[in-house]
Amino acid sequence: MGLRRLGRRGVQLIKADDPETGWLVRIVVSALLGWSLVFLTPPSLAVRAVLVASLACWGAFLVADTRWPRFARGALALATLLPATVAGVPQSASAPIFLYSMLFTFVLLPRTPMRAILALTGATIVVFLTGMWLTGRGPTAMLTQPALIAVLVLFSVHRREYRLRAEQTAMLLEQTSRTQEAQAQAAALSERARIARELHDVLAHSLGALRVQLEVAEVQLTEKGDIGGAAARIRRARRLAGDGLVGARSAVAALRTDTPPLPHALGDLVAAHRADHLATVALHTEGSPRGLPSGAEVSLLRTTREALTNAAKHAPGAPVAVTLDYRGPAVRLTVRNPAPVDSATATDDGVGGHGLIGARERLALVGGTLEAGVVDGAWRVTAEVPG
Structure with a gap:
């Protein structure tokens, strides 16, 4: 039972998690970064030190993202720039993995300002080109890699904006639905109040007048012996009862959907x-x-x-x-x-x-x-x- 409950809880967490920047994606990215650091990094101590520093900044981002978002984004930006300095080193497959993982995570974060995305992308390309120039890479590589970064960033920005619009649309639909429910409830309450007022007016008037007529008829019978006058009052009371019933029916008719x-x-x-x-x-x-x-x-x-x-x-x-x-x-x-x-x-x-x-x-x-x-x-x- 415990394993089954734990499994259901895990499935619920996965369904509720953000499929692009959620905790499950971050776990997978962390594992990929660790694997590439161990198996794809050249023996250069300088490259390893830069990538270890980048991984440390990534860890700071993971820890501080929910509590200190500004600090977390600064750490993630630094984690992006660090591997850009050594991405041009030959046979360094791990540096581009670090670079792309950090940069795209930064771009896809929903609360990151667009100006910050553009600034980090520009700084990354500049640092990347500088590193490639210092390592003697040819013009083909110096044109291809920045272009690839720009294209992938544009794709990620488009995806991010689409998600933001979808979320805003969902929020607007929810607000509209709540507003319509509130308006419908207010209209229902207003209609009920009106019907209650109609019924009160009809019944209070009719029953009050009916009571007066019956009281007078009782006095005419018991004290004055005026049978004719009492009969007239009773006929009057009967008409009042009939008219009151007609009035009540017309008020109730407002509640009917087939009026x-x-x-x-x-x-x-x-x-x-x-x-x-x-x-x-x-x-x-x-x-x-x-x-x-x-x-x-x-x-x-x-x-x-x-x-x-x-x-x-x-x-x-x-x-x-x-x-x-x-x-x-x-x-x-x-x-x-x-x-x-x-x-x-x-x-x-x-x-x-x-x-x-x-x-x-x-x-x-x-x-x-x-x-x-x-x-x-x-x-x-x-x-x-x-x-």
């Missing part, structure tokens, strides 16, 4: 009103329909229901015209019917006495407005919401 668009919902409402009251109701939609926030749509639907209920109560049998206008910057809903004889009572729609006042308050919560009154001999209710 139809506003023109279709108004069409269903108008059709139901025609069937219930045997009234002539015409619905007109002007302009191109567009989506509205659910709170605004529910408020317009509720305003239409209140206006239709008023029309049925105060002008029964009269034709009603409902117009939904999308042509302006705001969406406007207009309900028109012949003015009742007593227009002052037209705003009492039977919903606890607050009627269009409650509709106006709900429209205000979504930035809308409501106007009601007699215009050109007709009772007109006009609601507007931003859209």
